[in-house]
Amino acid sequence: MQRLVSAVVAAALVAAPTHVLAWGSTGHRIVGEAAMKALPSEVPAFLRTRAAVAEVGELSREPDRSKGAGKIHDHDRDAAHFVDLEDDGRLLGGAPFLPLPPTRADYETALRTVGQDSWKAGYLPYSMIDRKQQLAQDFAYWRVLKAAEANPKWKAHRKWFTADRIRREGLILRTLGELSHFVGDGSQPLHLSVHYNGWGDYPNPKAFSTARLHGPFESDLVKNTVRARDVEAGMTPLRLCGCSAEQRTVDYILSGAKFIIPFYEMEKAGGLGQGDPRGPAFATERLAAGASELRDVIVEAWRASAEAKVGWRPVAVADVLAGKVDPYPNLYGID
Template sequence: MAVAVILAAGPALGWGHRGHAVIDRTAVESLPADGPVFLRSYLGLIEDSSTLPDDWRDEATPFSKMEEDPNHGWFQEQFAFMHPIPRSRFEFILALDKEQKRLAAAHSPEAERTNVRWTGTLPYALVEVYGHLVNGFRTYRDRQAHHQDTAHIETACAMYVAWMGHYVGDGAQPLHVTIHHDGWQGPNPKDYTRDHTIHGRMESAFVDAIGLSDQDLLSKVPALNPIDGDVFDAVLAYLSTSGASVEKVYQIDKRGAWNEPNDPEARALIYQRTAAGAGMLRDLVYRAWRESALARVPHVPAATDPKNPAYNPETGSAPADRSPALAR
């Protein structure tokens, strides 16, 4: 049963500019030699653009905000009823809507936040931009093969990396994958804080206080994982791993350690989570690069063709296929 969530404000923004920029820089610096190393020439652009998706959530641009807000969270307790997770953003939203109507009919207070905004769509946003990056890399390869200028498509690919990197970075932050994102919700036997400022204390104030940099992370980034399997599955597993550290964030806070830049346990968690984010971003960029070298194989029948056996008339499409296998 999902815990009823009572919050005064929307979730805080992820990591702050320093954290996102460091994750992105470390990821690009960690790319293997046979990856898209041209991205290193665009590190300034990637760092500067690393928090653009947060800007898209501005109240002054309400359509942009409505579309973008859910992309920054994945509050896993809210959809514990859903197995498996649909391979379609729209099927996920429809499943939430059906559950919301069921809860509302039962007069459950949980109905109020069983919706796309208060559940989140982070993995969908991430894999959607991943697809943009694969196509960008394909265009880059094609232009190279035809001896055409690649400067503009290189810039576009760098922007895709920054865009996708934001969601990867948010996913590395444990408070972006739980209903406890802005203070502990529901039963609280361990007396964790319900103060919404815990989010910013951890991911922005503490990160700034320790002066987090790529030099802190380069030796801590996990070994390259080429992601030879399905990308969506890999992203879901990554988010679940991040969620395992939620209580650790609150335990550290209970000691007041997010206000102590020299606290070793607090530093260790920040290093571990940001290094995990940098490693995942590097792995996804490398996987996209390798996938872009594969020949395009048309889907017959097409995903939007009602003759497709997986076609869903509620969404007008079949869900996404599993990622293509990569040559070893």
């Protein structure tokens, strides 16, 4: 189904919830803050401050708040928030989801063989992987700057190291907000299915609802009934998979997609009705899953950053931390 791609179409459908709006502000804020509060002590201390928690909570909403900037801007980004899986786990038109193609270009090629494209099918997995990789690189720069700032041998450029570390901390929080948003999208089953806003024009032997359920569930219900403390209490223990970002992302999305049938069964049984506890419980569990995943991938990105290289020409983080290489020329710019 064709997505909302322009302000003109948006105006015509202003009353209709859209597929690309993920959790509302409340849900995204909860995911970001809950994950940040749950970070272990191994990550940099500035991330565990109240200010950082609040900042990531607000920045978690930014990929939605940027909508409406213009047709080119929105059309390129709208499909970043979802992936349309069919009931058999394949993509629109029968394109395979697994194995996940190594790049978006390869993904696009696979979709075009069945007459589809990534703007129709969505490319959420790539949004998540992209932001996790960026976060690991941001952390790598931070490690190098922090070490260089503290090394007396390189005090001639300490002022610059300090200023650049502060700049990098701002970039880290921005990256974290974006990562939080897309990981949050991945915990919302309606962002992982062709049945994203009612069952749609598909075989429907169980007579699931064809009403527009997306917005009322992820926005109104969450805002009115879900409590942040319940989401935090529902988070799972830290789980580091020891696998690639690609594998972890696919596993997470496929796990979330398994909740699409339970969602429609719950709705059919009246679970989204006012005062029914099943809808809030379902949303709370899904938000807790998103917050747990976000915390885990932040820790994985932090650990991966120790093995990275930064600057031009690239210098190994480990060599700077060991005091072997002054990173200033590589960071300030050899050109």
